[in-house]
Amino acid sequence: MRTVSVVAQKGGTGKTTLCLAVACAAVRDGLAAVVVDLDPQATAASWGDRRDAELPVVVPAQPPRLARVLDAAAAQGVDLAVVDTAPRIEQGAIAAARAADLVLVPCRPAVYDLETVAATVDTIRAVAPDTSFLCVLNGVPPRGPRQPQARRLLADMGVPVCVASLGLRAAVDYAAAAGASAQEYEPRGKAAAEVAAVYDAARQAAGLSPGPAGDFHASGKAGLSTPRHDDRSISREGRLSTSPEGYSSTGRLPGLSATGKAELPASRRGGKSTRRKAGKSTGRPADVPARRRTRFDAGQVR
Numbered sequence: 619m620r621t622v623s624v625v626a627q628k629g630g631t632g633k634t635t636l637c638l639a640v641a642c643a644a645v646r647d648g649l650a651a652v653v654v655d656l657d658p659q660a661t662a663a664s665w666g667d668r669r670d671a672e673l674p675v676v677v678p679a680q681p682p683r684l685a686r687v688l689d690a691a692a693a694q695g696v697d698l699a700v701v702d703t704a705p706r707i708e709q710g711a712i713a714a715a716r717a718a719d720l721v722l723v724p725c726r727p728a729v730y731d732l733e734t735v736a737a738t739v740d741t742i743r744a745v746a747p748d749t750s751f752l753c754v755l756n757g758v759p760p761r762g763p764r765q766p767q768a769r770r771l772l773a774d775m776g777v778p779v780c781v782a783s784l785g786l787r788a789a790v791d792y793a794a795a796a797g798a799s800a801q802e803y804e805p806r807g808k809a810a811a812e813v814a815a816v817y818d819a820a821r822q823a824a825g826l827s828p829g830p831a832g833d834f835h836a837s838g839k840a841g842l843s844t845p846r847h848d849d850r851s852i853s854r855e856g857r858l859s860t861s862p863e864g865y866s867s868t869g870r871l872p873g874l875s876a877t878g879k880a881e882l883p884a885s886r887r888g889g890k891s892t893r894r895k896a897g898k899s900t901g902r903p904a905d906v907p908a909r910r911r912t913r914f915d916a917g918q919v920r
């Protein structure tokens with residue numbers, strides 16, 4: 619398992635957005651991904667509540683329990699854990715940086731954000747000197763000199779910057795409201811292609827091999843061909859469901875947040891149909907095909 623932590627001193631830079639985008643892209647890549655939400659505001663966890671699909675599972679956790687949650691995820695066969703953190707570099711961000719194979723630092727190409735990157739990077743270097751980090755420009759305006767200016771400034775600061783960046787896209791906001799990623803919400807959109815490129819760069823920087831759909835991403839067509847991805851998801855499903863110790867039960871990961879043992883929250887015990895009957899908002903991603911949804915039916919996999 620690889621761990622990618624998303625850390626930034628400033629709020630609103632896109633930590634949660636980037637975290638969820640990377641985790642969802644990993645799922646699209648056919649990998650088992652989990653999001654660990656260390657932010658007391660629980661933005662990622664609330665997104666998970668709005669989400670219809672079971673993966674990536676979002677586990678709210680407190681910083682002192684991060685190591686245990688990650689150990690349990692690794693033991694369950696998770697390929698990628700993405701850790702979301704609160705603004706300000708405090709206990710959670712420090713624990714997340716120390717636990718990570720790669721720290722991503724989202725930054726808007728705006729002076730207030732850029733000014734805080736130095737503090738973020740200094741802290742990462744101090745608390746996790748051996749951990750790689752990468753700044754990801756987020757919310758880049760479609761036109762204008764902001765991106766090249768920001769890249770130059772960050773280069774002058776000696777900060778490594780991800781070759782791919784995320785534009786300022788309405789689809790990102792709509793997707794968040796729907797409990798989806800931009801790739802799911804608008805698979806052929808610009809945001810989807812940008813997320814795929816950022817995911818690919820982050821995956822490589824974290825030392826994570828491509829998933830079963832990896833060649834799909836490598837072809838540069840990620841997010842553009844749902845049917846092919848869906849075929850790969852089915853083969854992934856077969857592998858997962860036959861592994862005795864692996865990520866075979868969607869009920870196991872939610873239990874991580876409480877005890878590290880397999881205990882499905884009552885709200886999920888009846889599977890999707892029960893959740894819908896209970897009036898739970900699903901916010902179903904627009905392009906998640908039915909075959910992919912059914913593999914997360916708790917009744918089938920437990």
Ligand SMILES: Nc1ncnc2c1ncn2[C@@H]1O[C@H](COP(=O)(O)OP(=O)(O)O)[C@@H](O)[C@H]1O
Nearest residue numbers: 629630631632633634635757785786787790791
């Ligand atoms: N690339 C983007 N395009 C459009 N809106 C974005 C983008 N990135 C983030 N946002 C929006 O900006 C707000 C703050 O983002 P968020 O990820 O919650 O930041 P953080 O977790 O760092 O506080 C959210 O409303 C989010 O939807």
Ligand SMILES: [Mg+2]
Nearest residue numbers: 633634657661
């Ligand atoms: Mg956040």
